[in-house]
Amino acid sequence: MAITEEQRERSRQYKETAPASVCVCGHTGDGARSQHLNSGPQEAIWGAGHGACIVPSCSCLKFRWDRFRIPYTEFLGVK
Numbered sequence: 328m329a330i331t332e333e334q335r336e337r338s339r340q341y342k343e344t345a346p347a348s349v350c351v352c353g354h355t356g357d358g359a360r361s362q363h364l365n366s367g368p369q370e371a372i373w374g375a376g377h378g379a380c381i382v383p384s385c386s387c388l389k390f391r392w393d394r395f396r397i398p399y400t401e402f403l404g405v406k
């Protein structure tokens with residue numbers, strides 16, 4: 328997805344309030360209130376929301392990108 332500089336800024340603002348992406352496990356990552364860990368030694372490599380899943384019973388050890396959340400793409404103005 329190619330985005331403009333304005334969309335990049337909107338993306339940053341969005342991620343301060345909500346997660347932007349969905350993992351292959353179906354849980355959210357990449358933003359505030361993500362269901363994947365934000366902290367730990369992997370943080371520098373994986374980025375916010377891209378660590379292990381914190382949802383009980385989910386064994387996902389690392390966020391694996393599946394798709395963007397619809398509210399995120401609508402906020403950005405991309406389809």
Ligand SMILES: [Zn+2]
Nearest residue numbers: 350352380387
């Ligand atoms: Zn996951």
Ligand SMILES: [Zn+2]
Nearest residue numbers: 352354380385
């Ligand atoms: Zn999960």
